[in-house]
Amino acid sequence: MEPTPKPESPALLARMYQLFRDYFDRAEKKRRWSIREDIPWDKCNRSLDPAVADVVQTFCMVELFLPDYLSKLIPQVRANRGRAWMLANWGYEECKHSMALGDWLLKSGHRSDEQMADMESTLFQEEWDLPYDNARAMVCYTMVQELATWLHYKNLLKIIGDDGDPALYQVLHLVSMDERAHYDFFKRMVQLYLEDDRPGTLEQLRRVMNTFKMPAVHLIVDGKQRAQVVQEMRIFDYDIFFEQVFLPIMASLKVDKSELRRKSVREVMVVGTEG
Numbered sequence: 001m002e003p004t005p006k007p008e009s010p011a012l013l014a015r016m017y018q019l020f021r022d023y024f025d026r027a028e029k030k031r032r033w034s035i036r037e038d039i040p041w042d043k044c045n046r047s048l049d050p051a052v053a054d055v056v057q058t059f060c061m062v063e064l065f066l067p068d069y070l071s072k073l074i075p076q077v078r079a080n081r082g083r084a085w086m087l088a089n090w091g092y093e094e095c096k097h098s099m100a101l102g103d104w105l106l107k108s109g110h111r112s113d114e115q116m117a118d119m120e121s122t123l124f125q126e127e128w129d130l131p132y133d134n135a136r137a138m139v140c141y142t143m144v145q146e147l148a149t150w151l152h153y154k155n156l157l158k159i160i161g162d163d164g165d166p167a168l169y170q171v172l173h174l175v176s177m178d179e180r181a182h183y184d185f186f187k188r189m190v191q192l193y194l195e196d197d198r199p200g201t202l203e204q205l206r207r208v209m210n211t212f213k214m215p216a217v218h219l220i221v222d223g224k225q226r227a228q229v230v231q232e233m234r235i236f237d238y239d240i241f242f243e244q245v246f247l248p249i250m251a252s253l254k255v256d257k258s259e260l261r262r263k264s265v266r267e268v269m270v271v272g273t274e275g
């Protein structure tokens, strides 16, 4: 059984709340955008490659599981104001992503109202569950997932280019800026945990890095086929994960690969009883 991470001290909780306040102030000042005002909706390209619209739909579907993400993540951190308030703010930012992507699918004519309604009703027959059982692992997971998500949007942006569809280009640009800011916040959070309890945090980071999967893809109708398209278009695959997610995160956290090797059972138990 995996060791249970030690609870946060009052000093650590205070640093986490401060981290959220700094993030929030910056977001209010520099990163708020409007779906209605900031996207050139009259410049949707109706003849864009339908494969791109399929990928946009996949991303929209992953974003649509937001009620599951929030309802399962918040109870883990309700006594941690920095993390809980971040989830409230994160939820606000994430809800714009599925709305903006869904609006593009409709306004570009790539999907009808009926198709969108069908998609939503089948989607919620499935339910996303937490991939890890504790809040420390989940902050590591969210950090990795946000950088991976940023890459998904950035690589799709490169494929369409700024003259392929100016409306979609702007949607992807604004959404990817949010995803990058999310990654940065959760990485700083993981850094605080590492400073506070390096072995306990590395144990959770090891679990996440060894088993990482994008959220909800397996819950989506034709999920495998959709993931295949994302790989074929070189938007995301294992090599991209390793080179552009795993390695940069390890470098940024100043964690060496050798520190993530599985320890012997004896060592794990010693680490587990330290806290």
Ligand SMILES: [Fe+2]
Pocket: 063, 094, 097, 149, 179
């Ligand atoms: Fe998002």
Ligand SMILES: [Fe+2]
Pocket: 094, 146, 149, 178, 179, 182
């Ligand atoms: Fe995000």
